[in-house]
Amino acid sequence: MSIIVNNLTKVYGKQYAVNHVSFEIGTGEIVGFLGPNGAGKSTTMKIITGYIPPTEGGGTVCGIDFVEESIEVRKIIGYLPEHNPLYLDMYVKEYLAFMAGLAGIKGSQISKSVDLALDLTNLHPEKQKKIGQLSKGYRQRVGLAQALIHNPKVLILDEPTSGLDPNQVIEMRNVITQLGKEKTVLLSTHIMQEVEAMCSKVMIINQGNIIANDTIEILQNSGNDTLTVIVEFGAPCSKSDLAKIEGILSIENISGNRWRINGKSSHIRQHLSQFAMSKNIEILELTSDKNSLEDIFRNLTNHVGHI
Amino acid sequence: MWVIFKKEIRSFLGSFIAYIVIGVFLLLTGLFLWMIKGNNIFDLGVASLQVMFEVAPFILIFLVSAITMRSISEEKRLGTLEILTTKPIHDVQIIVGKFLASVTLILIAIVPTLFYYYAIYNLASPVGNIDTGATMGSYIGLILLAACYASVGMFSSSLTDNQIVALITSMLLNFFFFGVLGMLGDISWLTNIGKSLEWFGLEFHYDSISRGVIDTRDVIYFLGFIFVFLGLTKIVFESRKW
Numbered sequence: 001m002s003i004i005v006n007n008l009t010k011v012y013g014k015q016y017a018v019n020h021v022s023f024e025i026g027t028g029e030i031v032g033f034l035g036p037n038g039a040g041k042s043t044t045m046k047i048i049t050g051y052i053p054p055t056e057g058g059g060t061v062c063g064i065d066f067v068e069e070s071i072e073v074r075k076i077i078g079y080l081p082e083h084n085p086l087y088l089d090m091y092v093k094e095y096l097a098f099m100a101g102l103a104g105i106k107g108s109q110i111s112k113s114v115d116l117a118l119d120l121t122n123l124h125p126e127k128q129k130k131i132g133q134l135s136k137g138y139r140q141r142v143g144l145a146q147a148l149i150h151n152p153k154v155l156i157l158d159e160p161t162s163g164l165d166p167n168q169v170i171e172m173r174n175v176i177t178q179l180g181k182e183k184t185v186l187l188s189t190h191i192m193q194e195v196e197a198m199c200s201k202v203m204i205i206n207q208g209n210i211i212a213n214d215t216i217e218i219l220q221n222s223g224n225d226t227l228t229v230i231v232e233f234g235a236p237c238s239k240s241d242l243a244k245i246e247g248i249l250s251i252e253n254i255s256g257n258r259w260r261i262n263g264k265s266s267h268i269r270q271h272l273s274q275f276a277m278s279k280n281i282e283i284l285e286l287t288s289d290k291n292s293l294e295d296i297f298r299n300l301t302n303h304v305g306h307i
Numbered sequence: 308m309w310v311i312f313k314k315e316i317r318s319f320l321g322s323f324i325a326y327i328v329i330g331v332f333l334l335l336t337g338l339f340l341w342m343i344k345g346n347n348i349f350d351l352g353v354a355s356l357q358v359m360f361e362v363a364p365f366i367l368i369f370l371v372s373a374i375t376m377r378s379i380s381e382e383k384r385l386g387t388l389e390i391l392t393t394k395p396i397h398d399v400q401i402i403v404g405k406f407l408a409s410v411t412l413i414l415i416a417i418v419p420t421l422f423y424y425y426a427i428y429n430l431a432s433p434v435g436n437i438d439t440g441a442t443m444g445s446y447i448g449l450i451l452l453a454a455c456y457a458s459v460g461m462f463s464s465s466l467t468d469n470q471i472v473a474l475i476t477s478m479l480l481n482f483f484f485f486g487v488l489g490m491l492g493d494i495s496w497l498t499n500i501g502k503s504l505e506w507f508g509l510e511f512h513y514d515s516i517s518r519g520v521i522d523t524r525d526v527i528y529f530l531g532f533i534f535v536f537l538g539l540t541k542i543v544f545e546s547r548k549w
Contacts, residue, residue, distance in 0.1 A: 046389075049393040050392075050393055051389055051392055051393050051547070052547060052548055053548050071395050071396075071397065072395075074393055074394060074395040075395045077393075079390075079393045081386065081389045081390065081393075083386055085385050085386030085387045085388075085389060085390055086385070086387065087318075087385065087387060088385075089318070089321070089322070090318075094317075098310065098314050099390075099394070101310035101313075101314075102310050102311075102391070102394040102395075102396060103394055103395060104395055146390070
């Protein structure tokens with residue numbers, strides 16, 4: 001096991017930021033840490049990386065206690081904090097050399113590890129620029145390069161793709177997927193697609209509690225015999241009519257004649273086409289909307305939001 | 308620690324602050340020593356750097372605070388503190404590295420004034436008629452004093468993520484420890500209490516060393532002062548863990 005977290009708790013005042021959380025991450029896994037803002041993702045990561053101590057509990061990274069022997073753990077962890085803080089007035093290469101020095105790399109090894117990190121993040125063309133001159137996507141890569149500089153066994157990435165444009169997101173995901181072949185990666189996000197694109201496992205955290213910890217396939221099919229579809233009719237129809245269809249759980253109008261409908265997975269599509277035929281209107285589109293983060297949350301947190 | 312030290316020195320030299328501080332220090336001490344009427348060395352007619360050592364502590368209150376204001380507050384503002392403190396180094400190494408870098412920069416500003424000493428040494432009649440012991444004592448005192456200012460500056464910088472607030476806090480605290488406590492001994496109605504309180508101030512010990520006698524008690528006072536303020540800095544620095 002690469003990361004073992006045991007009964008981890010962080011209390012601010014009376015509020016539990018992380019509430020008796022336990023999980024294990026195997027070597028070489030890419031695990032997505034999923035949850036809304038303020039769920040406790042960052043706090044958990046900050047505790048593992050030694051930025052703040054836990055109120056209670058603890059755990060190990062590659063067998064080393066991250067509370068008692070934080071300095072040793074930091075040597076084998078690469079960490080990209082949320083918002084990716086950087087010294088904007090430093091040059092990319094200078095910054096990475098500084099980070100290499102902090103990580104304990106010495107002498108001639110520094111420029112080698114800087115080059116390697118630049119290679120892995122495709123930053124060579126930008127290495128002579130000031131960080132402040134770089135676009136957000138490149139800055140994020142500098143942040144990632146900084147986390148990689150000492151060739152850590154474990155990468156902890158706090159929202160590595162937030163704020164990037166779609167192309168940059170894809171590039172970033174590719175880099176992380178590539179890295180995940182050799183390293184254990186724990187990354188946090190609040191985007192479900194991100195987890196699907198990169199991760200082998202997903203942990204969902206809400207209000208400081210882990211409410212799911214499984215592979216993506218299992219989660220998407222687990223316990224939900226419901227299906228969400230997007231349907232577009234050729235003519236207007238009313239919500240109350242739609243609500244009469246058997247097995248429908250929730251209806252949401254997207255725009256005009258487009259609806260997002262959630263219902264019992266076994267029948268919903270069949271019933272919808274029967275409905276359309278009986279009303280004599282065509283169906284222009286009928287696609288299944290894979291379980292979004294919101295849906296999984298609804299399913300996992302007492303079905304809040306159903307009609 | 309040296310990694311932090313080197314980075315700080317590089318960023319000082321890459322920013323204008325270093326050059327402004329060195330320039331302003333040399334300009335002001337030079338002006339007071341050679342130019343300003345009434346007090347300059349020609350008017351006084353005494354071959355000594357006394358004038359410079361009298362004004363330098365007040366100039367340094369401002370300049371040292373300007374050097375240290377960014378040291379921690381800027382890391383807080385940028386969020387880079389989280390990067391530094393999750394690298395395999397201890398918090399103390401970060402603080403001491405930054406402190407030594409600030410002191411080194413002040414040294415770079417003070418060293419060129421040795422030229423004044425050389426000039427006065429040669430201008431004196433007869434040549435060399437200058438109290439070298441007292442001058443060297445004053446230099447040591449000034450450097451120790453500046454180091455104390457730097458420790459207070461680091462502490463002020465750790466309190467806030469705004470460098471202007473850090474600058475003002477540092478100047479006020481330094482003025483209190485040098486100027487205010489130094490004045491207490493001169494207030495007649497405070498009598499003995501004033502004299503005792505004065506002992507806690509920086510000026511008392513600075514004056515003592517300036518006479519050219521390096522008393523271990525003064526040196527211990529200065530080192531203790533630095534230790535206390537760097538310790539306080541560490542406590543504030545680690546307040547994230549509370």
